[in-house]
Amino acid sequence: MTTNTTPAVRLAGVTKDFGAVRAVRGIDLDLHPGEIVAFLGPNGAGKTTTIDMVLGLSRPTSGSVEVLGMDPRKAIARGLVSAVMQTGGLLKDLTVRETVAYTASLFADSRPVDEVLERAGIGELAARKVGKCSGGEQQRLRFAMALLSDPALLLLDEPTTGMDVEGRRAFWSAIRDDAQSGRTVMFATHYLEEADQYADRIVLISKGQVVADGTGPQIRALASGRTIRAWLPSPTQETVDAITAVGGVDHVEVRGESVTIHAKDSDAVARYLLTETPARDVEITAKGIEEAFLSLTGEPA
Numbered sequence: 001m002t003t004n005t006t007p008a009v010r011l012a013g014v015t016k017d018f019g020a021v022r023a024v025r026g027i028d029l030d031l032h033p034g035e036i037v038a039f040l041g042p043n044g045a046g047k048t049t050t051i052d053m054v055l056g057l058s059r060p061t062s063g064s065v066e067v068l069g070m071d072p073r074k075a076i077a078r079g080l081v082s083a084v085m086q087t088g089g090l091l092k093d094l095t096v097r098e099t100v101a102y103t104a105s106l107f108a109d110s111r112p113v114d115e116v117l118e119r120a121g122i123g124e125l126a127a128r129k130v131g132k133c134s135g136g137e138q139q140r141l142r143f144a145m146a147l148l149s150d151p152a153l154l155l156l157d158e159p160t161t162g163m164d165v166e167g168r169r170a171f172w173s174a175i176r177d178d179a180q181s182g183r184t185v186m187f188a189t190h191y192l193e194e195a196d197q198y199a200d201r202i203v204l205i206s207k208g209q210v211v212a213d214g215t216g217p218q219i220r221a222l223a224s225g226r227t228i229r230a231w232l233p234s235p236t237q238e239t240v241d242a243i244t245a246v247g248g249v250d251h252v253e254v255r256g257e258s259v260t261i262h263a264k265d266s267d268a269v270a271r272y273l274l275t276e277t278p279a280r281d282v283e284i285t286a287k288g289i290e291e292a293f294l295s296l297t298g299e300p301a
């Protein structure tokens with residue numbers, strides 16, 4: 001594996017248009033060797049489009065993409081990059097071991113089958129038919145296949161979609177254990193919790209741009225603030241506008257007579273509600289990661 005300090009991935013001024021749609025709007029990003037990076041964003045943020053460019057499956061409209069200091073297609077041809085895709089590519093009647101052995105036979109140089117099964121945490125499932133494996137187990141099988149070339153960079157596009165909590169935990173535990181050997185891992189996800197729990201670094205993207213980049217705690221701190229809920233009888237647009245204008249308020253939502261406000265200065269909002277409006281039952285809570293996401297991207301997770 002590559003151990004120098006060349007970035008594992010370097011995106012510089014990358015844009016990507018599909019006809020009139022600008023899916024990626026100028027991304028600059030370096031991933032360092034050995035990092036586990038979550039590419040977090042809502043539907044349509046541009047995650048898959050970006051990953052496809054890193055995999056050399058498509059070209060940027062402008063800007064440049066380098067993988068380990070070279071053109072993505074060259075890095076792939078050298079077996080330095082693998083991907084774990086969400087669906088397809090598995091034959092139900094083969095066993096787990098047969099599937100990996102068959103894939104290994106396609107490589108001139110591959111890691112031993114038993115080693116990758118162990119690394120992917122499916123050594124005990126080797127004799128099981130693929131059709132009898134759960135979605136999470138099949139995903140670990142894809143992970144095992146991706147490890148055969150011992151890639152320096154592993155890309156995963158929403159790898160745990162549809163898995164239950166236990167499947168997800170087992171999948172990430174295998175990825176994390178393996179990554180200790182220095183592999184760089186980049187994964188796309190909608191799940192804030194997943195990014196927060198399993199990535200060293202979170203790159204938050206929205207509408208084709210990076211809107212935040214840091215560790216889980218840093219991302220949450222960026223969106224520090226509180227949620228204020230209150231009962232507000234017969235709210236008028238004027239009242240809502242006035243609440244929105246209170247310093248530090250970043251989001252107001254009214255449902256019937258219940259109002260939810262996200263704000264940096266919850267004291268100021270509570271004071272305003274209690275003195276200037278007929279609001280009652282004011283309740284203040286710390287912002288969870290869901291709300292942090294909303295205030296950073298303007299979109300629900």
Ligand SMILES: Nc1ncnc2c1ncn2[C@@H]1O[C@H](COP(=O)(O)OP(=O)(O)OP(=O)(O)O)[C@@H](O)[C@H]1O
Pocket residue numbers: 018021022023041042043044045046047048049050190
């Ligand atoms: N081949 C294509 N032709 C036209 N538009 C496309 C194409 N691929 C993607 N787009 C558009 O580009 C934008 C970004 O899509 P992309 O699939 O990269 O988002 P994403 O973050 O991966 O979303 P999701 O989480 O839903 O997979 C979207 O508006 C999408 O409709």
